[in-house]
Amino acid sequence: MVLVIILAVLILAGCSPASEPLDTSSPPRLVDVANVEPAESMSWMTLPGRVESSRRTKLSFEVTGQVEYLALDVGDAFQRGDILARLNGERYQLTYERSKAAEVEARTGLADVQRELRRLTRLRQGGHTSEATLENAEAAVAGARARVDSAVASRKLAARDLEQTSLRAPFDGTVARRHAEPGQRVAANEVIFNLVSSGDGFDVLTRVPENVIGQVQAESLQSVSVPALDGAQTTARVTHIGSHAADGNDYPVILRMTGSMAGLRSGMTAEVSFKIATDSMTTSVDSFRVPLTSLLYPVLGEPRVLLLDDANQLVSVPVKVLSVADGEAVVTGGLQVGQKVVARGVEFVSIGDRVSILGQGPQQFH
Structure with a gap:
């Protein structure tokens, strides 16, 4: 009787369908992607700058002597012809x-x-x-x-x-800096005041990297914004392009602001959005546009993007950044137009991860 029961159990076990193995692999990570686009023949680059009065000067006595009188301090206003300082004469x-x-x-x-x-x-x-x-x-x-x-x-x-023992203002303006004190003995041509004009407009001083300075065009109009004035914008014309590099191999560039801006003062921080001309013959092949948030900056080495291969696995591709503006970067590297890169959140995924694209196919929510 016992033998009959055992045989029945074995027969039922053989007839039952085999259980399927459990899928222990993790589900694909859900990512937002962007297409690699060809760079346009004009790219944009935003650089910091400083607002300065278009007319500024360093004022000094042409004779030596002891300072007897100083009328103004930093920030004080004056009018043309006012006596700003006087020596014992x-x-x-x-x-x-x-x-x-x-x-x-x-x-x-x-x-x-x-x-x-x-x-x-x-x-x-x-x-x-x-x-x-x-x-x-x-x-x-x-x-x-x-x-x-x-x-x-x-x-x-x-x-x-x-x-010459009396130092007079050459224009209407304000004192940017004072270098002397009453009773001090000063030499001829020793700077006493730095002055800025209040009625001759404003310049923006900035520095352009050496790899693009050759593409900045003299007399070209560029966009300027001032963060301190709620991002107020105007245009500025390139009036000077430095011929010698400053520190860091950046070249000084001066732009004359063409529009007025209420509340603008000398010394304010500005942002200059340069329109940079690129080589239209090579732009679509060698240069690409990707979201600025797609760039991953490792501790060592070049920046890179995470590219989706044919199996939707992430591949790391080094790139060189040519310019950045308006949330996009113009880069060169081993990319092709139409490929997909992780658009944001690159720090939360890894090379080799299998991913699925946000907004395409079934999605899993936890």
């Missing part, structure tokens, strides 16, 4: 007075020899003096006239030096 006043006295003396001497020349000329006409005596008198007059000219020049130079 006592020594220059004395020099001027001495030069005036020397001029009077020289003119008196000239008048004396001129009278003598007139007297000798009359005597010579009457035959009562020699030709040599008359010539000596004429030479004396010429010498006296030269001394007068020298005295006049000395008096004008002394007057100019005396005038």
Whole structure:
């Protein structure tokens, strides 16, 4: 009886369908992707800059002396012709007075020899003096006239030096920096003030990397925004492209703002969106547009993107970034137009992961 039961159990077990193996593999990661697009013949690059007054200068005395008076400090406004600083001018006043006295003396001497020349000329006409005596008198007059000219020049130079003890504003503006204090002795041409104009417009100073400086076009119009003014935008014209690199192999570029912007001040931070001309013959083959969020920056090595292969597995592709603007990057590397890359969240997936595309096919939610 027991044997019959065992045989029945074995027969039923043989007739039952074999159980399927459990799928222990993890489901594909759901990712957002973007197509690799060809770069346009014009790309964009946003660089930081600084707003400066279009007219600015460093003001200094042309003579040495002790600072007696300073009218303004940093940020103070002034008008054209205002006295901003003054030196103790006592020594220059004395020099001027001495030069005036020397001029009077020289003119008196000239008048004396001129009278003598007139007297000798009359005597010579009457035959009562020699030709040599008359010539000596004429030479004396010429010498006296030269001394007068020298005295006049000395008096004008002394007057100019005396005038230079007062430092006047060359335009309407504000003080950007003050370099001296009352009582300080300063040398000729030592900077006292940095001044910026308040009525001559504004420039934007920025630096462009060496790999694209050759593509910045002089007189081209670019877009400028000022974050401190709620991102207010205007246009600016490229007026200067530096011929020598600064620190970091960046080249200085100056743009003149063509539009007005309420509240704009010298020293504010700006952002310049450069329109960069690229080679239209090679753009569609060598350069591509990808989302800025698709770039993965490893600790070492070049930036890269995560590309979906034919099996929807992630492959790492190194790229070189040419420019970035408006949330996109123009890159070169081993990509092809139409391929798909992970558009965002690249830090949450890994090379070799099997993925599914957001918005395509069945999706799993946990």
